[in-house]
Amino acid sequence: MQRESLLRTLSTSRLFRSLDPELLATLVPHADVHRLHQGECLWRRGAPAEHFHVVLRGVLELQRAPTSHESTLIALFGPGESPAIPVTLERRAFIADAYAATPSLEVLRVASAPILELVQTDVRLALAINRALLEHCVLLHAKIDVLAAGTVQRRVAAFMLDLAERFGDEGIDGKTYVPLALSRAHVATYVGARVETVIRIFSQWHKEGLVATSKEGFAIRSIDELRATLGGASLDDED
CATH class of the missing domain: 2.60.120.10 (Jelly Rolls)
Incomplete structure (x- = not known):
């Protein structure tokens, strides 16, 4: 250079x-x-x-x-x-x-x-x-x-919110787009969880339309909704 x-x-x-x-x-x-x-x-x-x-x-x-x-x-x-x-x-x-x-x-x-x-x-x-x-x-x-957030679902939510705050941009549709494609295994190792549990959490969020993932990264429909999962019911209390 x-x-x-x-x-x-x-x-x-x-x-x-x-x-x-x-x-x-x-x-x-x-x-x-x-x-x-x-x-x-x-x-x-x-x-x-x-x-x-x-x-x-x-x-x-x-x-x-x-x-x-x-x-x-x-x-x-x-x-x-x-x-x-x-x-x-x-x-x-x-x-x-x-x-x-x-x-x-x-x-x-x-x-x-x-x-x-x-x-x-x-x-x-x-x-x-x-x-x-x-x-x-x-x-x-x-x-x-992230690690102290509680159950796996709360830890994954905290991780997604941290990435959104640091790397995300709000689109004209109001969604927050994060151009970082992480595998479920990546997320699982970061939050200290089983890959199967992380897959189940993302599947549920996808069905709800809360978080969509692609090879380019992920999109969050509402930061407030995702933040609310930190205090709501979890799918993975057994973990």
């Missing part, structure tokens, strides 16, 4: 846009943009975290398989969000594999060494990193809220 294009990408990214042009210019030689197709890996668990990342387009997923052959979906990161900030700041190794979750993914990558040196003296850069850490905490709390 040409220098001017990289500089523009840095200046419009959420993590670096508050920095002055002179400082941004010093980061250009240490920056590049990675483009991946769905299923391709950006980094592997155990690799040293030597770069800061900002998702530009698409969605990045973090997976981990600590004790079995089945992967566990840890987190999703969309446009503007920065994954793995804590381990990068601490110069540790990645604790999960990172994959493209959407048909295409673009990620800005900036070497951490010059940033970690500059952050000691540049207040604006320090504040930018601090904001990214706070956003990381918000995402962590959202994951906790």
